[in-house]
Amino acid sequence: MTDLKFDVAGIGNAIVDVIAHADDDFLTANGIEKGAMTLIDAERAETLYSKMGQGTEVSGGSCANTIAGLASLGGKAAFFGKVRKDQLGDVFTHDIRSLGVHFTSEPATDGDPTARCLILVTPDAQRSMNTYLGAAQNLSVADIDPDVITASAITYMEGYLWDPPKAKEAFLEAAKIAHGADRLVSLTLSDSFCVDRYRDEFRNLAKEEVDLLFANEAEILSLYETDVFDEALQKVLKDCKFAAITRSEAGSVVVANGEVHVADAEKVSKVVDTTGAGDQYAGGFLYGLSRGKSPVECARLGHMAAAEVISHVGPRPEVKLSELAKERGLAA
Template identity: 60%
Template sequence: MTSAAFDVLGIGNAIVDVISHSDEAFLGQHGLVKGSMMLIDEARAETLYAAMGPGIEVSGGSCGNTMAGVASFGGRGAYIGKVRNDQLGSVFGHDIKAMGVSFETPSATEGPATARCLIMVTPDAQRTMNTYLGACTGLGPADIDAKRVASAQVTYVEGYLWDAPAAKQAVLKAFDAAHAAGRLVSITLSDSFCVHRYRDEFRALIRDKVDILFGNEAEIKSLYQVETFEEALEATRLEAKIAALTRSEKGSLVIKGKETHAVPAAPVAKVVDTTGAGDLYAAGFLFGFTHGKPLAECARLGGVAAAEVISHVGARPEQALKGLI
């Protein structure tokens, strides 16, 4: 196997986040389920945007956040995602390149606008996300360069891609290209509602294709339809090669076969916004993994990155993560 030009290649929905502080009353008024991610159409996006309070715009998307984290650690990252040749598309492309991530996917010249996610952050630091996928739905197999996939140690994708059939086919093409080159593939479950939509497909992927699985406590319990985390842990052990499972303030557990590594959460002075916690945990873990670190150390780095991102508003690091190692 040839040496890798990239540590991690991410494939995801290229989204610009609009983040605003909100309260329980606003969520109730607009029929929003706290802590969830809901897909919305353009009309709904315009209605919510008009009703939101003052917000900040920052490039996001689950996998995009992870790749920004990998780069912040000093890792070599590349990203595949679809934007439109509009203002938000330019913002997304500038931001991810400025972080040091290679981004060469051609912008769409027609069709829906660049995707945006309207995020309401409540006083308890929970984020409620409403996503208009827009140009993301144009991502397809033609956007996957097998040679580029083969140039990365790990290809990492977000479960949200299963909401667009063409994007799902793109992921499967990338997975096959990665394995043909002797590389590894990884997926994050993304959201318990996403798991509910694609439970059987995700479980088949985990058994047959995925090398590294990421999920939180709610997602993994939803995947195996069990009541306790302990039951989910043992069910995961039977199907996943490596699984990194996060439990918020309880830290994370990494399992590989009969191995179990329990790692405490990194300290954080004040939780401000949990947006991106799972994304940055994956960044730290994958950075460690692609640099030959033991699984427990990979989880520790994930916890360090998650602690940094939840200490401020926004889903990307505000300080260089390599300085926190």
């Protein structure tokens, strides 16, 4: 068996985020659904970008943000994602490699430009995401290095990338390789609207292919078509060996081998921007899992990382999460 070199190998959209503040009137005037992730085409991306206020550009993408959080905790990570050989593609590549993440995906030399996500943050800290997937949606099996998957304790996959058929094939192949090497496979549902599109497929994945499922409350309710959290939880207990469900300020619920564990959210003096909260929770949780932490300790690491990222604008940590973990007695 291949020796472990990485704690987590992530597969997801390689995106550069453009983050700007806006009020509810701006969202309404421009037909933006508050709090959701909406896929847009190139023309819509150009139009919306021209109307946004001053923005901050930062490398993003749900899975890539998770990998960045794990790296900040001291974890060893790899990432697979597709960019174009253009300005934003160079930005993304530089940023993720600067974190010490193994990223060797070949950039496309033609076709769609590098993906970007236009994020509007309202005064209540809710983020409304408008995503042009561009080159990211062209990820395929050919972009997945089997040696990296077999050398990773956990392969973590982003539900947002379930839309493109070739990326879906890449997911399934990576899961097959990981399980063939006796490694773990993890999936985040990403968004309730994503769940609406692929409910049956995601439920099958949760039962048959995924060892660890991440979801927030809205996503898990959508997955099981119920408005009652306890009903959804009972179905998670039946379907999943391991699941972590975030509930905003109510903390999270972790299901592990038929047992339910509840973890409190970490208090934050002021919530500035919720962008990346779920991503960082997953990063902290995966780091804890790779270090043999208990379910509650994994959740505490997740809440710590999420609390840090919602205290400022942007989806990635601005301080070393490893230092915060030491302060809280959660270091490996």
